Amino acid sequence: MFPPVYIADIAAHEGQEVTLHGWLHNRRSSGKLHFLQVRDGTGVIQCVVFKGNVTPEVFQEADHLPQETSLAVTGLVKKDARSPIGFELDVKDLRALAKPAREFPLGHKEHGVAFLMEQRHNWLRSQRQAVILRVRHSVVKAIRDFFDGRGFTLVDAPVFTPSACEGTSTLFEVPYFDLGKAYLTQSGQLYMEAAAMALGKVYCFGPTFRAEKSKTRRHLTEFWMVEPEVAFMDLDGDMELMEQLVAHVVQAVLAKHERELRDVLERDVSKLANVKAPFPRITYTEAVEVIQKAGHPMKWGDDIGGDEETVVASAYDRPVMVHRYPAAMKAFYFKKDPQDANVALGCDVLAPEGYGEIIGGGQREDDLAVLEASIAQAGLPKEAFEWYLDVRRYGSVPHAGFGMGVERCVAWICGLHHVRETIPFPRMMERITP
Template identity: 70%
Template sequence: MSFPRAWINEIGQYEGQDVELRGWLDNRRSSGKLHFLQVRDGTGVIQCVMFKGDVSEALFQEADHLPQESAIKVRGSVRADARSPLGFELSVKDLEVVSRAEPDFPIGRKEHGVAFLMEKRHLWLRSSRQRVVMAVRHTIIKAIRDYFDGHGFRLTDAPIFTPAACEGTSTLFEVPYFEMGKAYLTQSGQLYGEAAAMAYGKVYTFGPTFRAEKSKTRRHLTEFWMVEPEVAFMDLDEDMDLAEDFLCFIAQRVLENHAKELASILERDVSKLETVKKPFPRITYDEAVKVLQAAGNPIKWGDDFGGDEETILCSQYDRPVMVHRYPADLKAFYFKHDPTNPKLALGVDVLAPEGYGEIIGGGQREESFDTLVARIEAHQLPREAFEWYLDLRRWGSVPHSGFGLGVERTVAWMCGLHHVRETIPFPRMMERLTP
């Protein structure tokens, strides 16, 4: 029998037709003369019903003993079924076993601990839950690219090997670099984005970044993906406008593509995402400290915000909140200071609601050559490593701004996940380097 191949997520196009599905046996059950085979092909799961009278006795018996995760080709007729989550099922006419799985697939239908599932991450990715999470991740990444590509930004790839720190030197991964000595895995593509912005006006970098931060919180990975737009002639207020519009675009795209499966499979309250609309509340760091103190938090002016503080602040609003003008001492050397109060940096953090905390950090950059030199010295950074960066202030310096958005934290927020380890196919954390 030769049937055209179909994908499960497009099965509705083939109603009343014979097709061939290629995938894996996700589950099965039998009821006398019927086998109900749940088949997964990566785009979805569909029920394939095998009636004893429609296939040979040998094939019917073989299907009754197929182990979970056996690779198969199923051929049959697509028919509508209102009881199916897809609205369709397949009446089986033939089945071919491509590879018979070993019995006792490690991840069964029972509850498993997270530690066990992380050890079997290469197999856990096959679950319906992980399929939805990775589908949302894909949509978010595509939305990021579509947004910037559609708004005239130019993608500029930043290097992964860098000669010096972009932010804190204590969070660098150091690697040997031939006869040149040491290099470091990038913490951010921002400095290179600034160079590109001086060439092309508005750009974005998008790639993996690395932080050797010794943190085991649910918000931290040692390897994660970040998108960083940078725009020449843009100030802090315009930067906040851009971040706001960008986040609303992503949230809308996720809802358009995944609202149903977010609710049904991840049990995500999608109404929480429907409120991600402009305008976002904008409060200063000073105002945020007062809100925290009024809530009983012991924070003092000059302290940075941690997870607890961010959660309290976000609980006041039904959408992301922008906190701007932090104490300059809390920010990196390249932040421009507020001309009206030099103790403050022209920076902004965007905090996601429901306790997900910072998903965007950015601000206006210092455009003055002399000021930047003084900052590099004050932060005890090696000037020779930043001479190329200072060149941007020697020739054609202009006010400019940008931000970075962490993909994994955004996926966690959109999916309603407790920990970022589920948001990337193979997470890297302090205690995990495998699989």
């Protein structure tokens, strides 16, 4: 048997006889021909079994293989303009490695969302889900390449945290030996601030947890977030970094997955092609005016919800940056605008097409006395933040950062209705299986 090759590399073997290892995705027959759709995780290829090219036993077996049979298929790589990948395999030999013990539960028909979620471990085998996970991988790689190529240092933040920095209502509480309670992290930001004072430009990238009792299409209880933090950076520099990251990620994914996005996910890729810096920038006050003109009963000081985000973003063909939100809406660590103490030096990036906030961040308060007063005003225990206050006690400098959620970013790029499809095994309010 020839050394196995991957379908993604098939073009390099035109005219050669190769062996593929994979699973039977679908099959159909036409007299002396069997057409087997075989996938190997890198792609799908049509394998044509002609009665005159194989033994009678192989031809007979090819007509009765159940879906998801694992296979070793040997054949000649031939160019085919009708194929989505430009090639097909003229089969010379075929061997079933393992046949399903029972009928695969996901046939080639429509299934309800609840059933598909119960079958998530099997649903991942579908072509659509495989494309989404490959796009997710490319998003993660593009994020890492962006920061690594700009001199950032990856610093891993802890998942267990000793205190609730913004209240316990949206934190998962866990017992922690003899030390009492601990919490699953909502963010690595505070730790990145400390790391930035040591390394200048840092980022963490890992799972975060939110115990919000929300069932919207934009929420998960466990998701992945990248959080850069930069010393000697103000809000303007932070916003520039935000737009550069988003533009880099989108264009990197588009360069690699344009065909899959268009043909498998039916994504309008022309809308992604427009995602290039600079992004439009408006203040929160200007955003409120836009929302009010659209007929929404919003007043200054209200949060901008999902519907309102859609109104604001609908005027643009690329993400829009909304900055300087009311200080009362933001966490204690946001720095207030020196020109207007009513607003904070923060910014959200809203994706177009109704996908909402994909980035939130801003400039941090670097004045020790002001930060101590903010902690007290928020009713937080100062002793829990003594280590965080040390960041300001020893050579404090202006610094800024943000967090970008991977799942919302993937949902937008892929044009998905719900973030549950963007992560291999989603965790939501009503789901913790499989």
